[in-house]
Amino acid sequence: MNWDWEIFFQDPGGQHTTYLEWLMSAWGWTLSVSLLALLLALLMGFMIGTLRTLPKHPGWVLFGTGWTELFRNIPLLLQIFLWYHVIPALVPPLKELSGFVLVVLALGFFTSARISEQVYSGIRALPKGQFYAAQALGMTTWQSYRYVILPRAGRIILPPLVNEMMSIVKNSSVAFAVSVSELTLFALQVQEETARGVEVYLAVTGLYVVSALAINLLMGQIERRVQIPGLVLPGATGGGH
Amino acid sequence: MLDLDFSFYNWAMISDFVLKGFYFSLVLTLIATLGGIVLGTLLALMRLSEKPFLVWPALVYVNGMRSIPLVMVILWFFLLVPLIIGQPIGAEISAVVTFIAFEAAYFSEIIRAGIQSIPRGQVMAGEALGMTYAQNMRLVVLPQAFRNMLPVMLTQTIILFQDTSLVYAIGAYDMLKGFETAGKLFGRPVEAYLLAAVVYFVICYSLSRLVRRLHQKIAIIR
Incomplete structure (x- = not known):
């Protein structure tokens, strides 16, 4: 096997001056899609997960459970196709949205279902007395969640959240299927153009690993920062994608 | 605006386009689950062996696989396997090999957690009875561990079934591809994707309900 890393300094033609620059721009797209989708997913996930635990609101519980099951039981790739091909056809104003926005929505809602599941079990893992104690102090349901339940549940689910x-x-790699120019699409296109598949895939894989490690390190710091002193939390189990 | 027409979905079309893909998705899921569990058990035992020359390869393999997107793993195998064996292979066979290798990493983590959930006393009791390592694993630890982790494993299998749609990246013909092809051919992609969503949802939702039932039934109470 002979390496040829020079290809990253060649000119692909078009809007990028080198393949390296194209690679970095693709990494940027991957990170932007991921970060925006994560924000959406955290927001929706915490909301839906909380709704599912509300006492005396069966309507909201049903809505939350339905949401979670809907977005959990359809493959992500198909959900992206639905957002890209089906929803704009049914709701014409959405035709204006770019592929990037649609992918963020798809990935965000898909992940919101998974986060809602964790928020739900995080809240359920708290002793019931916590909620009663908050109520006994005269807190409203909103206040109990805001000041007692969610701060504790949030810490419990931090490891699976990471x-x-x-x-x-x-x-976010699935975004290649609707031509968002992120890392996986870069890998596919440049492999075809240059026939240096191994080098291209290695670079792309490396960037995925670096991104994951960076998140892991950053969240490790945050986890230590928000830890309640003296409180030991149960660990999380494997599984997932 | 709502101009849907599902009339082209008759049985002939479904058996022509969708069934072939469904069959592939199903076979891929089953083979990858079985292969993944066998290979995953091996990896889990390596990681728990406390012998560095076994622990490290397993550790690198499992964590490596788990930090790469499945789509990239699919592309890697599609690129590398023909280079290694020296002749082109079909997208379908490449997908099978990839999914076994990829799922093994995830199953090994589930199995490792399952084995570690067995109290040390069980292993010691086995040793006290004069069992070898292999006997102890086969007769005492693994049967209990598998029972504990069955629900998690089945959930992983449902995720795996959904993930088979990612063979899209190398153009293999799975269920989603079946729906897509039919939709393109009849000029009705919107209906095709909608129906695909319904079918995936019904399959995955009913399976996950079954798993939940099973979970309540077989959990070992300690």
């Missing part, structure tokens, strides 16, 4: 953040970067 896994989810690393998954979202990996899952």
Whole structure:
């Protein structure tokens, strides 16, 4: 096997001056898709997961459970196709949205279902007395969640949440299917153009690994920072994508 | 605006386009699950062996696989396997090899957690009875571990079934591809994707309900 790393300094023609620059731009797209989708997923996931635990609101519980099951049981690739081909056809105003936005929505909603599941079990893992104690102090349901339940549940689910953040970067690779110019699409296109598949794939894989490691390190710091002193938390189990 | 027409979905079309893909998705899921569990058990035992020359390869393999997107792994195998064996292979065979190798990493983590969930006393009791390592694993630890982790494994299999759609990247013909091809051919892609979503949802949702039932039934109470 002979290496040829020179190809990264060649001119692909078109808008990028070198393949290296194209690679970096693709990495940028991967990170932007992932970060925006993560924000959406955290927001929706915490909301839906909380709704599913509300006492005396069966309607919201049903809605939350339905949401979670809907977005969990359809393959991500198909969900992206649905956002890209089906939803704009049914709701014409959405035709204006770019592929990038649609992928962020698809990945965000898909991940929101998984995060909602974790938020739900995080809240359920708390002793019921926590909620009653908050109520006894005269807190409203909103206040109990805001000041007692969610701060504790959030810490419990931090480790699986970190896994989810690393998954979202990996899952963003599916965006290639609707031509968002992120890392995987770069790998496919440049492999075809240059026939240096191994070098190209190695570079792309390396960047995925670096991204995942960076998230892991960053979240490790945050986890230590927000830890409640003296409180031992149960660990999380494997599985997932 | 709502101008849907599902009339082209008759049985002939389904058996022509969708069934072939469904069959491939199903076979791929089954082979990858079985292969993944066998290889995954091996990896899990290596990681728990406390022998550095066994622990490290398993550790690197499992963590490596788990930090790469499945689509990239699919592309890697599609690129590398023909280079290594010296002749082109079909997308379908490449997909099978990839999924076994990829799922083994995930299954090995589940199995490792399952084995570690067995109290040390069980292993010691086996040793006290004079069992060898292999006997202890086969007769005492693994049967209990597998029972504990069955629900998680089945959930992983459902995820795996959904992930088979990613063979799209190398153009293999799975169920999603079947729906897509039919939709393109009849000029009705919107309906095709909608129906695909319904079919995937019904399959995966019913399976996950079954797993939940099973979970309640077989959990070992300690």
